[in-house]
Amino acid sequence: MKKSSEKHSPLGRHAVPPMGESKREDRRMEDERIDTPLPVFQRAENEIPKHLFENPFFAGISTETSRELSDKFHFKTIPPNEVLLEQGETGKAAFFLLKGRVCVYLPSHEAVVTTLGPGSLFGEIALLFDEKRTASVKTEEWCLVGVVTKDDFYDVFKEKKAELERIKTLARKRYEETKLKKDSFLLTVPETRGAERGTASLVPIPGSAQCARKKPIAVSGNVLDLSKNTNVAKSAFVSFANDCEEIKTANISGCLFVDDECVAALCRKQPGIREIDASFCPNITAVFFESVFPARLSLRTVTLARCNGIASPELEDCLQGSTFPGIETLSLSGCVFVRERGYLELVRSCTAIVSLSLSSCENITQSVVAAVSAKSTLRNIDLSFCGLSPRCIAAVFASKGAESLSLRGNALCTDGALVDGMARMASLKTLDARNIEALDEAILLRAARRNNVETVLLS
Structure with missing residues (x-):
């Protein structure tokens, strides 16, 4: 057929x-x-x-x-x-x-x-x-x-x-x-070009000869890297996860057939895993957070950029009552189907988070920004290209512990808002305000020196 x-x-x-x-x-x-x-x-x-x-x-x-x-x-x-x-x-x-x-x-x-x-x-x-x-x-x-x-x-x-x-x-x-x-x-973006321009290329069917000719699953030391073998079959991945001795870092970015079940199998076998990058995986959903629960104490870094299967309200249901005390770095850049409550649950559940990236996300409301700012463990906040309102921009500077803040590409940022923010945010060391027109470089640099901000990025 x-x-x-x-x-x-x-x-x-x-x-x-x-x-x-x-x-x-x-x-x-x-x-x-x-x-x-x-x-x-x-x-x-x-x-x-x-x-x-x-x-x-x-x-x-x-x-x-x-x-x-x-x-x-x-x-x-x-x-x-x-x-x-x-x-x-x-x-x-x-x-x-x-x-x-x-x-x-x-x-x-x-x-x-x-x-x-x-x-x-x-x-x-x-x-x-x-x-x-x-x-x-x-x-x-x-x-x-x-x-x-x-x-x-x-x-x-x-x-x-x-x-x-x-x-x-x-x-x-x-x-x-x-x-x-x-x-x-x-x-x-992973390479997925077809033989003919403009024609969607066919991904090899799992288990087929074409799939078998692909580069085998690569393990170097404690690192599993599938970023060069994005067509690996789901069954092959699960089998490998069960047989592997010890994995600390898993890069499955762009894998077309890897899903939440694969992640669950990996975390059950590798409860000591510390880093997972599942960016651009079309079959990763909000259930990912239930899948990694066995590794919640050891997991330090989670990258889920442009995983548009992660969506509300499923995300809120998966996170409700859960905590991830190990996660220090989390990126949901470009996950556009998460709503306000989903972000609030994420901030709540990651009790020790240090770096958070929500760049290019939608539905970043004042309540979300307030929750992020109130998180005392956060040191690095990335809200680039989020279309923040003036009130959200003011609210993010309420953070008492953040040292690095990116507001890149938020068109409603003004000189006044950034100057006031630097004065209020005593912990700030680096401010990224690139891709924002009409900012006065001289004014911002003077404010940075006055408030001991070490680096201001402008363009």
């Missing part, structure tokens, strides 16, 4: 469609309105004004302008696996996602950069600056989107130049932030 390419795609449920297929007329979503009723949720056109007010991109526009703009949106119900935007196209519209979920991907690398949920805005860069689309966007499930065309958008702002300029300023910052995140992503 012929195997489905989606089943064995290196992107799993994020499988990138072939380039030719994505260019069909029935996938050109910007030129026609789709009126098919959604089978799984009610239409929510009245939510457009709410999302406009909540989205930082339009935070500075007046109520009147917001209402005018919301009236310009028309609505589309989109089935799963439909391409909304294609990388390299000329943009004619921007999109608000009201219901459902979409993935942002790079066809040339067959790689998913991130996923977006309700309230997200996309497609605005090409609309505002006559740029080509910087990435492709595809629906993962039934979605309801509000679409505003370029002509309608500029019609609203033709007499509101100041508001339009503010939006463009934020858009430029967002463009630079997105470009930096994409470049960083491409440096770390």
Whole structure:
């Protein structure tokens, strides 16, 4: 029986469609309105004004302008696996996602950069600056989107130049932030290129001859490194975990078939393991934290960057009542489906945490920042590219013990907020404020010297 390419795609449920297929007329979503009723949720056109007010991109526009703009949106119900935007196209519209979920991907690398949920805005860069689309966007499930065309958008702002300029300023910052995140992503994403450009390559079926020809599982000393053998079969991994003598460090980043059961088998056999890197593993979910529980006393470092299977509310359920007294370093960078309570449970459960990275995460609220700041054990905090509000930025400087703080790419940071923060945060030694426009280097460096901050990174 012929195997489905989606089943064995290196992107799993994020499988990138072939380039030719994505260019069909029935996938050109910007030129026609789709009126098919959604089978799984009610239409929510009245939510457009709410999302406009909540989205930082339009935070500075007046109520009147917001209402005018919301009236310009028309609505589309989109089935799963439909391409909304294609990388390299000329943009004619921007999109608000009201219901459902979409993935942002790079066809040339067959790689998913991130996923977006309700309230997200996309497609605005090409609309505002006559740029080509910087990435492709595809629906993962039934979605309801509000679409505003370029002509309608500029019609609203033709007499509101100041508001339009503010939006463009934020858009430029967002463009630079997105470009930096994409470049960083491409440096770390596992190689999964197919033989033909734009065609999702097939991952070898576990146990097949093609899989057997891959580099064997590598152990050097106490280190298990699968980062060069991302197609290792699940059964092979579990068998190996049961047979191995002693492992202190496991690098399983990018492994396509390794899941929570594999991690559980490893931790049961290796209760003394100290480091696990499971970044970019599509089958790692919130159950990971239950899987590592046997090693909770010894485990020191956990890296779960861009593990988008980790999501709320499952994360909260898995963490409830648990503690991980050994974990000192934790990274959930780019895990976009965690909600406020999930972050709060993580901070609570890691009782001795020293370094925490939530860069490029969403839903970082003032309550989350307050909990992070109140954690007396924390010495290194990374909240880069989190879209922090001014109140969140002020709250993070309430930390009494942190020595290193990264606010990189948070566009709402100002000179005043950073100067006040350095004055209040006596323990601070290093501040990363790169990728933030309009900061005055002279003012910040004077404040750093005055408050004994040793390093301030600016660009």
